[in-house]
Amino acid sequence: MSREAVFNLVVLAGLVALPLYAHLSDAPFTITLATRAVILSLAAVGLNIALGIGGLVSLGHAVFFGVGGYAMGILAFHAQTYAPLMEWPFVVEGTKSMPVIWLVAVVFSALVALGIGLLSLRTSGVYFIMITLAFGQMFYYFAISWSAYGGEDGMSIYVRNGFPGLNTLVPVQFYGLCLVLLCAALAFNAVLLRSPFGLALNAARQVPDRVRAVGLDPFRLRLLAFVISGAITGLAGALFADLNRFVSPTMFSWQLSGEFIVFIIIGGTARLFGPVAGAVLFVALEHFLGGVSDYWHIWFGLLLLGVVLFGRGGLIGVIAGRGRGHD
Amino acid sequence: MSLILIAEQVLNGLQFGIMLFLMAAGLTLIFGVMGLINLAHGSLYMVGAFCAAAVAAATGSFALGLVAALAGAAAAGALIELVVIRRLYDRDHLDQVLATFALILIFSEGTRWVFGSFPLYLDVPPALAGPVALPFGIQYPLYRLALIVIGLVVAAGLFWLIARTRIGVQIRAGENDREMIAALGVDIDRLYTFVFALGAALAGLAGALVGAIQSVQVGMGEPVLILAFVTIVIGGIGSIKGALIGALLVGLTETLGSVFLPELFKLFMAPAAATQTGASLSSMAIYILMAMVLIWRPTGLFGARA
Numbered sequence: 001m002s003r004e005a006v007f008n009l010v011v012l013a014g015l016v017a018l019p020l021y022a023h024l025s026d027a028p029f030t031i032t033l034a035t036r037a038v039i040l041s042l043a044a045v046g047l048n049i050a051l052g053i054g055g056l057v058s059l060g061h062a063v064f065f066g067v068g069g070y071a072m073g074i075l076a077f078h079a080q081t082y083a084p085l086m087e088w089p090f091v092v093e094g095t096k097s098m099p100v101i102w103l104v105a106v107v108f109s110a111l112v113a114l115g116i117g118l119l120s121l122r123t124s125g126v127y128f129i130m131i132t133l134a135f136g137q138m139f140y141y142f143a144i145s146w147s148a149y150g151g152e153d154g155m156s157i158y159v160r161n162g163f164p165g166l167n168t169l170v171p172v173q174f175y176g177l178c179l180v181l182l183c184a185a186l187a188f189n190a191v192l193l194r195s196p197f198g199l200a201l202n203a204a205r206q207v208p209d210r211v212r213a214v215g216l217d218p219f220r221l222r223l224l225a226f227v228i229s230g231a232i233t234g235l236a237g238a239l240f241a242d243l244n245r246f247v248s249p250t251m252f253s254w255q256l257s258g259e260f261i262v263f264i265i266i267g268g269t270a271r272l273f274g275p276v277a278g279a280v281l282f283v284a285l286e287h288f289l290g291g292v293s294d295y296w297h298i299w300f301g302l303l304l305l306g307v308v309l310f311g312r313g314g315l316i317g318v319i320a321g322r323g324r325g326h327d
Numbered sequence: 328m329s330l331i332l333i334a335e336q337v338l339n340g341l342q343f344g345i346m347l348f349l350m351a352a353g354l355t356l357i358f359g360v361m362g363l364i365n366l367a368h369g370s371l372y373m374v375g376a377f378c379a380a381a382v383a384a385a386t387g388s389f390a391l392g393l394v395a396a397l398a399g400a401a402a403a404g405a406l407i408e409l410v411v412i413r414r415l416y417d418r419d420h421l422d423q424v425l426a427t428f429a430l431i432l433i434f435s436e437g438t439r440w441v442f443g444s445f446p447l448y449l450d451v452p453p454a455l456a457g458p459v460a461l462p463f464g465i466q467y468p469l470y471r472l473a474l475i476v477i478g479l480v481v482a483a484g485l486f487w488l489i490a491r492t493r494i495g496v497q498i499r500a501g502e503n504d505r506e507m508i509a510a511l512g513v514d515i516d517r518l519y520t521f522v523f524a525l526g527a528a529l530a531g532l533a534g535a536l537v538g539a540i541q542s543v544q545v546g547m548g549e550p551v552l553i554l555a556f557v558t559i560v561i562g563g564i565g566s567i568k569g570a571l572i573g574a575l576l577v578g579l580t581e582t583l584g585s586v587f588l589p590e591l592f593k594l595f596m597a598p599a600a601a602t603q604t605g606a607s608l609s610s611m612a613i614y615i616l617m618a619m620v621l622i623w624r625p626t627g628l629f630g631a632r633a
Contacts, residue, residue, distance in 0.1 A: 057421050119618050122625045126364045126420055126564060130556040131621065137553045138614035145607045254553065258366075258428045265425055295440050301432030308426045309414055 004320040008273045011280070015179060023172040031171040032243070037283040038178045039239045044263040044275030045185045046232030051261065052270050053198060054225040055205035059129050060116070060136030061260050064230040066143065066252035067112050068105035068237025073247035074149060075101050076157040098163040098177075101238055109234020110227050117226040121219060136254050143249035154248025161242055168242075178239055182276070185232055190272055192228075201225050233260075266307050268316030277315045334465050336586050337579065342471045344578020345478030349533035350555040351562070351570040352485060353526025359565030360501045360522050361416055366427035367407065368530055368555065369548025370434035375400040375531025376538035376547060377438060380447040389452035393535055400531020401524040408523040413516070431549070439545045446542035449535070474536055481532070482571060489567060498522060502565065554581075557613055561620045563630025572628060577613050584609035 015038065022030035043065055050056040078085045078094025085092040095101060120131040144152045160168045168174045192198040204211045204218040211218050241247045250256070259282065267278025285303075289296035307314060354368050378399030383392030407430060415423045451470045459469040489495040497518055500508040509515045534548070541547070558577050562569025589605030596604065620628065 051421075057424060059424065119621055122621060126358065127560060127626070129364060129420060129424060130560050131617070133553060134557045134560065134614055134617055137550075138611050141610035142607060145603075145610045147603060254549070258424075261421070261425060262428065265421075269421075295436045297432045297436040298440070301429040301436070304429035304432070305411065305426055308422050308429065309411070 002320070004271065004273075004316060007277075007316060007320050011273055011276055012183075015182075015276075015280075019172055019175050028171045031175050033283060033287060035171070035175045035178055035243055036240075037280045038175065038182050039236050039243060040260075040263065040283065041276040041279040042178070042182045042185055042239065043233045043236035044260050044267075044279050045182065045189060046229050046234075046236060047260045048229075048264050048275045049189060049192065049232065050222075050226050050229035051264060052274070053193065053201050053205070054222055054229075056121075056222060056226060056229075057129050057261070058132045058226070058229075059254065059257050059261065060132030060134075061230070061233050062252050062254065062256040063116065063136050063139045064109040064113060064233040065237035065240065065256060065260075066139060066247075066249070067109040068234035068239075069241035069247040069251040070143070070149065070237075071105040071108050071234070072101050072161070072238040072241040073155050073157060075104060076161055077149065077155055080158060096159070096161045098161045098168070098242070101161060101242075102235055105234045105238035106231045109237070110231040112234075113227045113230025114223070117223045117230075121222050121226065133254055133257070136252060136257055140249055140252040140254070143252050150248065152249060154246060154250075157241070157245045157247075160245055174243070178243075181235065181239070185235075186272060186276070193272070197221070197224070262304060266304065266314050268314035271314075271316045274314060274316055281315060331463070331465050332586075334461075334463070335467060336583055338465075338467055338471065338475070340579035340582035341575065342474050342478075342578070343582055344575040345475055345482070346533050346537050347551070347554055347558055347578055348482060348571050348574035349478060349529045349536075350551055351558040351574050352482070352567055353529040354555050355559045355562070355565055355567060355570045356498070356522055357526045358559070360498055361412075361519055363412065363415060364420055364423050364427070365412070365526075366424060366552065367430035367434065368526070369550075369552030370431050371400045371404055371527040371530040371548070372534035372551055373434065373438060373545065373548040374403045375528075375534035376449070376543045377442060377447065378531065379535030379538055380449040380543045381442075383449055384447070389450070389539070392449065393532070396531045396535030397528045400534070401528040403531075404527020405520055405524040408520050412523060413519070416519070435545050442545075444545065446544035449538045449543055451539045470539065477536065481529070485529075485567065494518075494521070554613070557617050559627070561617055561627055563627030566627070566629040569627055569629030576616065580613050580616050581609075584612035588612070 015034070019031045019034045022028070022034070043061070046064070047058065047061045050058055050061075074085070075094045076096055079096045080094070083094075085094055116132065116135050120128055120135065123131060143149075149155055160174065162168055163177060166173045166177065168177065193202075200211060200216050201221045204216070204221045208218040211221070237251060240251070263278035263282055264275050265278065266281060267274035267276065271277075285300060286296070289299055293299070311318065350368065350372060353371075354365060357363055357365055357368075375396035379389075379392035379396035382395035383389050386392075411426060411430065415426055418426075455470040455473050457469055458466045459472060461467055461472075487495075489498060497508060497513050500513075501515065501518055501522075505515060533551075537551075538547075554577060555574075558573040559570055560573075561576060562571070562573030585606070588609040589602045592601035592605045592608075624630070
């Protein structure tokens with residue numbers, strides 16, 4: 001077994017063991033922290049499909065996170081006020097059921113990703129970065145001006161949504177649900193990497209001309225990757241909203257998009273568990289450095305600068321050595 | 328809806344656009360010459376505003392504040408170019424995004440550390456305070472008019488610098504072929520530091536000038552940065568002319584949209600719904616403009632054909 005595989009197993013074991021330990025020793029805040037880390041991991045795993053395999057540096061992935069969050073917020077808001085979402089041409093009621101909310105979050109974030117992808121994938125390189133950033137800002141301002149759903153103040157959902165057979169109000173049960181979804185996304189990602197689509201997408205990043213020469217269209221490969229990527233990040237958004245029982249325009253903020261990329265890079269680019277390692281590290285630093293200094297972002301910025309300038313390969317690169325290169 | 332109101336809003340749009348140009352010009356110059364995407368450009372805007380506010384508060388002179396803004400932002404720009412940015416020219420865009428994102432965190436929290444979380448205020452200088460009477464009975468704040476004039480003068484100076492001076496020739500040559508001009512004996516490292524500091528100074532100037540009509544606070548740079556990105560995507564990356572046209576388009580669309588779209592919708596909708604729809608749509612107007620330009624010309628109005 002490679003050192004990277006051992007590292008992945010250790011991370012996974014830690015994600016299972018730590019919250020169980022916290023549950024037994026009655027430390028619900030630790031579980032909440034771990035849930036936050038797992039959900040942010042899921043968002044970054046989504047981004048990693050576009051960025052890691054497809055080479056699409058999207059600086060607007062918070063859009064999908066926010067769309068997922070608002071899908072949850074709007075459905076649950078209508079369920080808790082008993083007002084139907086729409087009455088014509090057919091009645092749509094709100095819902096407090098997680099599976100339905102997840103489905104809606106995934107479908108809508110995929111649709112938004114399709115729209116943004118169709119426009120922004122016409123360009124590449126630095127244009128793509130700036131355009132995804134700009135679309136992110138567009139959604140942010142739209143959410144602020146959307147006063148029907150809280151506008152700038154956001155909306156609170158009073159009771160966490162339910163999942164059949166579970167009591168999601170118990171922190172460790174909700175955590176387990178999130179962890180299962182993260183594992184499913186990681187397994188999907190691993191399968192995708194080896195699938196014909198994943199190989200073609202990888203090739204489209206490296207030598208688009210040859211991909212074109214064998215009759216594949218890089219644009220369509222990238223678009224599909226972008227849509228899948230957005231859908232997974234959207235699912236994470238719905239979970240994040242449920243964790244906080246609150247949605248607000250900050251879920252669309254461009255800083256969050258930047259942080260998703262940061263997770264992938266400090267964890268290790270082109271590694272399956274890179275986003276997970278990065279997000280866990282980020283949440284841990286946020287918690288511990290945040291306790292030490294109000295200005296912990298300075299130290300985090302310096303760390304990030306160090307990783308980018310000198311430590312290629314991120315955390316997994318340091319621990320597991322050079323893996324399969326991504327170039 | 329009077330003509331005077333329209334004229335005032337057009338002037339507001341011009342003023343906003345010309346300040347956006349100061350930001351966008353630096354960004355597009357830095358991208359054109361060095362191939363670098365600089366997210367920390369908004370931080371330099373903030374540095375300029377804070378320098379101006381601090382010096383103006385200490386000395387009581389707005390002019391000294393402006394000098395401090397130019398010097399402070401240029402110095403901060405030169406410093407980060409020498410320490411960080413220089414190592415990024417050969418890297419891919421992903422590394423550039425991350426490193427400059429890290430710089431934003433450091434600048435923002437550093438400024439919060441030094442100046443605290445409360446906004447500072449920079450007063451309009453007394454000589455430029457109050458309204459001025461323009462033809463056709465338009466009353467317009469003198470300071471905003473001065474911003475338009477200053478911005479146009481700086482824009483003209485920049486075009487002159489690029490088109491007519493020796494350093495401008497070197498900058499244009501650097502955009503085309505960096506090895507060749509290095510071989511001709513131009514110190515390329517010094518040129519890059521100069522271009523970066525120049526872009527930083529323009530951003531700092533914009534921050535200080537706008538700081539007098541808005542509050543000076545941490546995080547003021549990033550919304551402007553993203554608008555500047557929209558501007559150069561519309562104008563075409565690397566083109567100063569594109570940055571000017573793009574900035575005016577964005578400035579006018581943003582300003583006129585937020586005033587007139589709700590009015591437009593009131594013609595055929597209930598007032599409350601019209602205000603709501605108009606506000607939502609106007610907050611998205613410049614991005615819709617950007618999307619339309621991209622469909623028409625993916626590399627922007629004046630960008631090189633990819």
